[in-house]
Amino acid sequence: MASKAERGSLPWRLIGWGGTFALLLIPLVGGFPWSIGDYIFAAAIFALVGGTFELAVRRSGNGWYRAGVAVALATAFLLVWINGAVGIIGDEGNPANLMFLGVIAIAVAGGIGARFRAAGMAKAMTAAAGAEVVVGAVALVYGLGANQPPFFPGVLLLIGFFALTWLLSAWLFQKAARQRG
Secondary structure: OOHHHHHOOHHHHHHHHHHHHHHHHHHEEEEEOHHHHHHHHHHHHHHHHHHHHHHHHHHHOOOOOOHHHHHHHHHHHHHHHHHHHOOOOOOOHHHHHHHHHHHHHHHHHHHHOOOOOOOOOHHHHHHHHHHHHHHHHHHHOOOOOOOOOHHHHHHHHHHOOOHHHHHHHHHHHHHEEEHOO
């Protein structure tokens, strides 16, 4: 039998997954030139992010931990989505954008290494922020994105934004770790 907490989560789950489905309909209704592959990619990334968040919610009742996961997932999602749509360093086809997958890989590997415990997750998200800054330094040193939109100041602002969101996630995980004990 489902616990009271599990029964109470059903409306939120329906809203979350229903909202995700609605997001997939927007390009169709709006007449965006998406291919079937675009829809499959979007559905896969939404399922991955949503499923991961559901696992985190089931794993921990700690609100700080859940918030840390939500911020980390949103950061990773936006990095992939923006790079796939228009690119951060130049256009979406610029191979320099692949460095951002390395940032996400550091966050994921750090989380796995920490066995998804709050204190370790805080360190993993801090490492991801550091990796994001390294990407910015590489872009600065080599002038990557200087001649393409969003141009150099925009590239650094976006990278700075993402570094700050990784740090926000780290802070939330640190709060979760302190709350535990």
